[in-house]
Amino acid sequence: MARTDTAVANTSTEQRSALVAAGALCWRKRQGQLEVLLIHRPRYDDWSWPKGKIDPGETTPECAVREVREEVGITIRLGIPLPTIEYPVSAGLKVVHYWAARAEGLTPKPDGKEVDAFLWCSPERAAELLSNPSDREPLDALVTAANEDDLSTWPLIIVRHAKAKPRSSWTRAEGERPLAATGRRQALAVSKLLQAWSPDRIVSSPWIRCVQTIMPYVKESGARLKLVDAITERDAARKPDRARGAVGKLFDRRVPVALCTHRPVLPLVLDVLRAHMPMRLANALPTTDPYLAPGEAIICQVSSKNHGRVVSVEQFRAYDD
Structure with missing residues (x-):
């Protein structure tokens, strides 16, 4: 697993890829145990992280916060940056920027369209449910940060x-x-x-x-x-x-x-x-x-x-x- 020490340099002019998206791995502690928030998308019948495509004139951090708010109805404050993932889609290469975001005390409310269900679960269960294998990379980094007391x-x-x-x-x-x-x-x-x-x-x-x-x-x-x-x-x-x-x-x-x-x-x-x-x-x-x-x-x-x-x-x- 990668160390939690991270250096990322992003600017609005950097978003040149055909498909750029951003999202967050929302997390909380329950009885001392780490839990992460998964969402279910009926259009694809999959489990993933809250995320979405960047709007014109928007930076990736702004996109991540907006997408979480729109999809699950909570307003987050971004934490540490997590690994950016890339994978092919029909329109070309999709690049997704992720952050950790503490969501203690926040109650998700799926929008009912893009997201019809959510699940708080352990990182181990999340790794089993995630439909896109590349989504496990930011999860691994989040768990490493938690183990090193650098997630909060x-x-x-x-x-x-x-x-x-x-x-x-x-x-x-x-x-x-x-x-x-x-x-x-x-x-x-x-x-x-x-x-x-x-x-x-x-x-x-x-x-x-x-x-x-x-x-x-x-x-x-x-x-x-x-x-x-x-x-x-x-x-x-x-x-x-x-x-x-x-x-x-x-x-x-x-x-x-x-x-x-x-x-x-x-x-x-x-x-x-x-x-x-x-x-x-x-x-x-x-x-x-x-x-x-x-x-x-x-x-x-x-x-x-x-x-x-x-x-x-x-x-x-x-x-x-």
């Missing part, structure tokens, strides 16, 4: 602010430089992307372009917003240790969180992330300027049981103008 996680997300008006054309205070029109559209896309992980807290530079980037998500979700001077360009350049400290505190709170900052601050942020992950994942982080495109995000899943240990890294660009 919380997301720590780093966002570079969306495209701002050019510095050369701005004559007022740098902290007041706002988003460009493209950046405002990117901010809406960032909001949709963040909803796949549903961070409860947002930590942001108080400079206007960062606040404008994350405000659509804050308004949509009701997440708590905290503005931190230490991660502005100016303060991070003057006192880099304070910027690193602000990032380090995110690990101490152990709650889903997103941090929005500036390109020049990203090297300090990435230094802190590297200290919390094994070398394999650290090597997957960006190392050259500009590190992230405007509106792009790095998603780290942090183990709930192994404090401060990052077990997966993903990278997504929410919007390309």
Whole structure:
């Protein structure tokens, strides 16, 4: 079985295959035992995972959350990424991206059309029932993560602010430089992307372009917003240790969180992330300027049981103008 340490880099521009889909392996614990959620599709008379084809302009994480909601009526928060599977279908090659998703306390309600039944069962029983043999690969990875206490996680997300008006054309205070029109559209896309992980807290530079980037998500979700001077360009350049400290505190709170900052601050942020992950994942982080495109995000899943240990890294660009 593959280790749970995972590095995945996906962007919206990557979805070039003829048939791209996404879904999730929903899981829960019952009397200390792991159970996973299978669905039955009457059209194919098979047992599989909730999944579906990506919509135009949608990222794979957004697709996974939407499909689970549409097929079984529950809203999930994505956990660790699981192996992507590929298999031939009549229209060509189908590529399906999967995530783990904790579904404790959620009651599935099949839509009655694509899905007419569901079953919570042990991983062993799921392996027997799955109609597509390739669906066992993400299941194996999920079981490995559970055995290593890395299945229960919380997301720590780093966002570079969306495209701002050019510095050369701005004559007022740098902290007041706002988003460009493209950046405002990117901010809406960032909001949709963040909803796949549903961070409860947002930590942001108080400079206007960062606040404008994350405000659509804050308004949509009701997440708590905290503005931190230490991660502005100016303060991070003057006192880099304070910027690193602000990032380090995110690990101490152990709650889903997103941090929005500036390109020049990203090297300090990435230094802190590297200290919390094994070398394999650290090597997957960006190392050259500009590190992230405007509106792009790095998603780290942090183990709930192994404090401060990052077990997966993903990278997504929410919007390309």
